[in-house]
Amino acid sequence: MAxxxxxxxxxxxxxxxxxxRFITGRGQYVDDVKLPGMTYAAFVRSPHAHARIRRIDTSGALKHPGVVAVFTGKDMAGVNSLPCGWDLRKEKNIPGVVQDLAMVPHMPLTADVARHVGDPVAVVIAESQAAAVDAVDRVKVDWEPLPSVTVTDRAARSxxxxxxxxxxGNVAFKWEIGDRSATDAAFKGAATTVKKRILNQRLVANAMEPRACIARFDTATGELTLWVTSQNPHVHRLLMCAFVLGIPEHKVRVIAxxxxxxxxSKIFLYNEEVVCSWVARQLKRPVRWTATRREAYLTDAHGRDHVTDAELALGRDGKILGLRVKTTANLGAYLSTFAPAIPTFLYGTLLNGVYTIGAIHCEVTGVFTNTTAVDAYRGAGRPEACYVLERIVEAGARALGMDVAELRKKNFIPKFSGAFQTLVAVSYDSGDYAAAFDRLLQMLNYRKFRAEQEAARKQGRLLGIGFSTYIEACSIAPSKLVGALGAGAGLYESAKVRVHPTGGVTVYTGSHSHGQGHETTFAQLVADELQIPIEQVEIVHGxxxxxxxxxxxxxSRSASVGGTAILMSLNKIKEKGKRIAAxxxxxSANDIEYVNGQFQVKGVPSKAVPFGAVSLTxxxxxxxxxxxxxxxxxxSFYDPSNFCFPFGAHACVVEVDRDTGAVQIQRYLAVDDVGKVINPMIVDGMVHGGIAQGVGQALCEGAVYDEGSGQLVTGSMMDYALPKADMLPLYETDRTVTPTPVNPMGIKGAGETGTIAATPTVVNAVIDALAPLGVDHIEAMPLTSERVWKAIQAAKAKR
Amino acid sequence: MYPAAFDYHAPKNVKEALGLLGKLKDDAKILAGGHSLIPMMKLRLAQPKHLIDLGKVPGLSGIKADGKALAIGAMTTHWEIESSSAVKSKLPVLAEVASVIGDPAVRNKGTIGGSLAHADPAADWPAAMIALGAEMVCEGPKGKRKVGVDQWFLGLMATALKERELLAQVRVPLLPAGSGAAYMKFPHPASRFAVVGVCAAVTLDKQGVCTKAGVGVTGAGTKAVRAKGVEAALVGKRLDPAAIEAAAQKAADGVDVQADLQGSVEYKSHLCRVFAKRAITEAVKRAGA
Known part of the structure; x- marks a missing residue:
């Protein structure tokens, strides 16, 4: 047989x-699930940023036609606080803790005080969603409004x-990393120092599908099933069962x-899914809740929200001698599931960037405010670190009068593989930073651009170019390491590979796809390893x-951590198959090899058994x-030995409208190194989407609270400006490939690189465009037309 | 997002619609596309007890041209105007305005009459109606009456439309020979409403002197207004860049500019001047073409 x-x-x-199935409307989302006897939940939420609850009168709502029940926080006695899954306490020996994390309670329905607009205080359960929503208006809450604070750098003021x-004092924690005295010394010996206040504004994730959940309690078996929009159903189950409701895990099934x-935004355990699970057990009827877009804006965990003072010390030759960073991170009203990790271990540890730096010190204060809780949002800490570093490096180059590309080149960590120990705890896996940057400059034709820019400036046009050369830490993460840093969970991944008698393969992965394309990528991996048609492979998750x-x-852990777990199981399948084939x-099993979809005696393709025959046997x-x-x-369970560290170089060309301050992106170039790539089309898509999100932060997105009332004024898509297709040019992208030695496939991770790189790239380009006017910095993002116009006016006034 | 409960009415003719309006009064809102009203209802910012849908009333949509004006039915969608050959040949600036309203979904459902009766301060149509000197044809229990655009916009989302009336038609006068018109807007980055929008229409004589000018400003204030100072500065002048610049400087005069997330009073006033200059410059170019 050939x-x-x-x-x-x-x-x-x-x-x-x-x-x-997605583009023909046949996807099965939580809200598509219909159960007999279903009831519908609608939440009564605080209209105030901060208010004491004097009394809640539910009698009117209970009389509303179709209403089944109304519950308040007082009814939920015995239910615990939502847990925070990351500890920062000295007694736990967490490195860098200056002031212990205040583990403040976060009740599913707050009974005493509402701490942000949208904080849920009661839930109405009804026979229809319309009845539930109408009855919400009939729950009367007697509020005592309290003064509120929403602004990051005012929360901890007296x-x-x-x-x-x-x-x-609203301080959640204080934390530091790096070497303070070495950094102080570096600044003393510097030829030039620059200091900038750098704001990283609050963002709203805006997933296309709003959060939703359905809880069903089976009175016959005592089992609870929760359908929920989750990126990690087991994490939801563990947190909700063990910490909040006290239900044994084996009696709960979570389906995402x-x-x-x-x-x-769908990593975290939220109030609504806990409340619905609890109510389903009380009423013994299924309960469904789907967030409105308004609720999504008010309650999905927000991202970023840092106020940073950054300082850079440079030698005369342009070498980076020292970096000092002081950041206040706004955590919102409560501690979301992984909130303390984001502005600490996912932020401070990335401040070494791709540069050789003399000394680094970073201190972070986390603060509570009367705002929606802040947690991981695409990039999660790394975009904030990259933004600070790439802005201050460009500011340093301008202060020295050195070309921004030249200064970067002088400071790149030389090519290495295996380990580069940074000054901020982490050790990089492999990197060739100059290669990615050189490729970018080549695609850009950098010298030609500068000549064109010079000509344009003579005509009065404001043309600019910006760069960022970024590092990313992903493939999260070694369990022992994150455990030592305060994580309440391990961060391995699991995979079960089931070969069916007739040779079909089903993979049960612990990774979860909510857009990433696992059903394709993982199937590709399996079909490639087993050399079987991809149609024979099914991926099950969630x-x-x-x-x-x-x-x-x-x-960015699915391919590198989840994929490696699959690979490990496939290797076990092959080993067992060899014994059967032998x-x-x-x-002898030792003489069997797996080649071209069959088990054969080494070097003798005619003495072989196909995969399907082995599985049947x-x-x-x-x-x-x-x-x-x-x-x-x-x-198999795979626990990585290190993070992976993708990197790359992005560039952006912008033109600023002198009259209005409007920024137009003319070109956007990206060279990314994410290690080995399973599906380049999917990776391109991740890079494209990530860039769009990063551009959004740079130019138009931003959650804004009214300072007096604490209301979220950007609480809808009519007010919160997501990036639109007509803002973006056709991207020019390429990749270099530096495989990671951390995992056997050499995959690093690609999901967040664009978001990390794009924001500083665009902002740097705008600053470059305005440089001839004397502008060297704009403190706050997004760079709305008005902000840019004001910077132009201020620079003009100075002259 | 669910609106509060309401009753839905679909009258078959104008008389029936007016009868419902007379009966239901304040409790009723006219549905004329719904791209402003429905979102407000979903957020429960508006909770009308009755909706009177004009979608099934014949004769309220369509574009007719006579020698003097385009008569546009109130229920004509933005897209119908954008794509109309009559509009493109006789008053192309209307197609230009329509093409920058919202997004395709809004343009396919939203109507010119709905927009003008709703009178959102950031809507695009008002600037053009002012610049072109349109008339609103209202129908009420006592028959039809015409209201000039300068008497139409009374304040924030307030018009001269009376309680028992509905807006039936918009009459937009054609421009004489030697005219040009343009609409330039600075769109809101999220909603695409006009942060500032300026429509300019100019008529030049054979010597290139401006004999007539209409300039409407939308977005910046609580209602769209006529930039009288700009118009006065244009008429009688040869419209070279310096004259346009000088006239445009008056674009924010008389506008009750409101500060919001998109801009301070200073910035929005500045945008009025920038977009007045751009619109007039383009209108002059088109007049000469």
Whole structure:
């Protein structure tokens, strides 16, 4: 029998297998699930940023036609606070803790005080969603409004309203990293120093599908099933069962079916899913809740919100001698699930960037405010670090009068593989930073651009170019390491590979796809490894009743951590298959190799058993080795030995309208190094989407609270400006490939690179465009037309 | 997002619609596309007890041209105006305005009459109606009456439309030979409403002297207004760049500019001047073409 050699699928841009169902409206999202006897939940939320609850009168709502029940926080006695999954306390030996994290309570329905607009205080359960929503208006809450604080750098000032009794002065924690005295010394010896206040504004994730959940309690079995928009169903189950409701995990099944985007905001355990789960057990009827877009703006965890003072010390030759960073991070009204980790271990540890730096010191104060809780949002800490570093490096180059590309080149960490120990705890895996930057300059034709820019400036046009050369820490993460840093969970990933008797393969992955394309990428990986048609491979995810305990998807970890777990199981399948094949071929297992989809005697393709014959034998073990279990199914848990550190170089060309301050992006170039790539089309898509999000932060996005009332004034898509297609040019992208030694496939991670790189790239370009006018910095983003125009006016006034 | 409960009415003719309006009074809102009203209802900022949908009333939509004006039915969608060959040949600036309203979904459902009766201060149509000197044809229990655009916009979302009336038609006068018109806007980055929008229409004589000018400013204040100072500075002048610049400087005069997230009073006033200059410059160019 002639064997057909299948082409390699690893590295091939095959179309996404899941897309036909999504683009024809046949996806199965939480809100599509219909159950008999379903009830509908609607939440009564605080209209105030900060207010004491004197009394809640639910009688009017209870009389409303169709209402089944109304619950307040007082009814939920015995239910615990939502947990924070990251500890920062000295007694736990967490490095860098200056002041212990204040573990303030976060009750599913607050009973005493509402601490931000949208804080839920009661829930109405009704026979229809319309009845539930109408009855919400009939719950009368007697509010005592309190003064509020929403502004990041005012929260900890004396006289600010106190938000939690357990957090005096609204300080959530104080933390530091790096070497303070070495940094002080570096600044003393510097030829030039620059200092800038750099604001990283608050963002709203805006996943296309709003959050939703359905809880069903089966009175016959005592089992609770929760369908929820989650990036990590097992994490939801663990946190909700063990910490909040006290239900044994084996009695709970969490299903996160098709999920329409997350960007981090669907990692966390939220009030609504806890309340619905609790109510389902009280009423013994299914309960459904789907967020409105307004609720999404008010309650999905927000991102970023830092106020930073950054200082850079430079030698005369342009070498970076020291970096000093002081950041205040706004955590919002409560501690979201992983909130303390974002502005600390996912931020301070990235401040070394791709540069050789003499000394670094960073201190961070986390503060509570009367705003929506802040947690991981695409990039999560790394975009904030990259923004600070790439802005201050450009400011340093301008202060020295050195070309911004030249200064970067002088400071790149030289090419290495294996380990580069940074000054901020982490050790990079592999890197060739100059290569990516050189490729970018080549694509850009940098010298030609500068000549064109000179000509344009003579005509009075404001043309600018900006760069960022970024580092990213992903493939999250080594469990022991994150445990030592305060994580309440391990960060391995699981994969079960089930080979069916007739040769089909189902993979049960702990990773979760909410847009990433796992059903394609992972199937490609499996088909490539087993050399079987991709149609024979099915990927199952998002159901704790089906998959082994897994940690889910965030931190660009699916391909590198989840994919490696699959690879490990595939290797076990092959090893077992060799023993079965050896028996059938009457050869020694050591002499069997797996080639082109068949088990063969090494070098003898004619003495072979196809994959399907081995799988059938495993389940019909008539002719079968002794001492070998039947079946062909393997489970693996992969815990990485290190993070992976993708990197790259981005550039952007902008023109600023002198009259209005409007910024137009003319070109956007990106050279990314994400290690080995399974599906380049999917990676391109991630880079494109990431850039759009980064551009959005630079130019138009931003959550704004009214200072007096604490109202979120950008609480809808009519007010909160997401990037639009007509803002963006056709991207010019390329990749360099520096495989990571951390995992066997050499994959680093691609989900967040664009978001990390794009924001400073665009802002640097605008500053470059305005440089001839004397502008060297704009403190706040987004760079709205008015902000840019005001910077132009201020510079004109100075002259 | 669910609106509060309401009753829906679909009258089959204008008389029936007026009868419902007379009966339901304040409790009723006219549905004329709904791209402003429905979102407000979903947020429960508006909670009318009755909706009177004009979508099934014949004769309220369509574009007719006579020698003097374009008569545009109130229920004509933005897209119908944008794509109309009559508009493109006789008054192309209307197609230009329509093309920058919202997005395709809004343009396919939203109507010119709905927009003018709603009188959102950041809507695009008001600037053009002012610049071109349009008339609103209202129908009420006592028959039809015409209201000039300068008497139409009374304040924030307030018009001269009376309680028992509906807006039936908009009459936009054609421009004489030697005229040009243009609409330039600075769109809100999220909603695409006009942060500032300026429509300018100029008529030049054979010597290039401006004999007539209409300039409407929308977005900046609580209602769209006629930039009288700009118009006065244009008429009688040869419209070279210096004359345009000088006239445009008066674009924010008389506008009750409101500060909001998109700009301070200073910035929005500045945008009025910038976009007046751009619109007039383009209108002059088109008049000469």
């Amino acid at each position: 064997t057909v050699v299948q082409e390699r699928l690893f590295g091939k841009a095959i179309k996404r297998r899941e897309d036909p 006289g600010a309203p106190q938000i939690h009794t357990g957090a005096p 079916p098709d999920v329409g985007g997350g960007f981090g 159901d704790t009743g089906a998959i082994p305990f897994g940690m889910g998807t965030y931190g 028996h059938l071929l009457e050869a 495993a389940y019909v073990p008539h002719k079968y080795p002794d001492n070998l279990e039947p079946g062909l199914e393997e489970t």
